Amino acid sequence: MRIKELREARGLTRYRVARDSGLDWGRLRDAEEGKAGLRLDSVVKLADVLGVSLDELCGREWPKSA
Template identity: 45%
Template sequence: MSHIDSLCAGMDMSAFAERLRLLLEARNLSQVRLSELLGVDPCAYNRWEKGATAPHLDTVIKIADVLQVTLDELVGRKAVSEEVKIHNHTLHTLWQKADMLPDSDQQPLIAVLDSFVKKSMVEQVIGFNSNRR
């Protein structure tokens, strides 16, 4: 085990495991889906979530990226921010405007966006290049 990987082995695994479960639930992701996004075996992921083993540091970084949290938030050193982080200015502006619409108008937008995101994620998993059109 390298020095960097031993840093992860020193984490409070029960706190990490609990945080991982909560973040997965909050993002409506399954263990299998997150395993696919991380490129790891679902059994390995299951051991992390049970607190039995620690992932390597590079994997912890990937987990934080996929779950859109900081490393401090992932390991429990900081509360998870409820703020939505949108880096694309146009998308951010549209998000703010859509948030002001009545619920009845938001529902179709949510359905379309959800469908598009799921389609894109499936294409990424199976290796399609979504820019090929």
């Protein structure tokens, strides 16, 4: 996931994102570093806090049509 990239691009601290999304700070850190996964409800909250879609948060790109 692109949590850290999107968080930093918005000038948000890890603490603020954790607080606003209801996540434990350490859990968010581990998710940013790829050391742990998150439940879907937590990913949805993160997307809302960061103002992005789930696809954007997860780095999903749609194939370009021919």
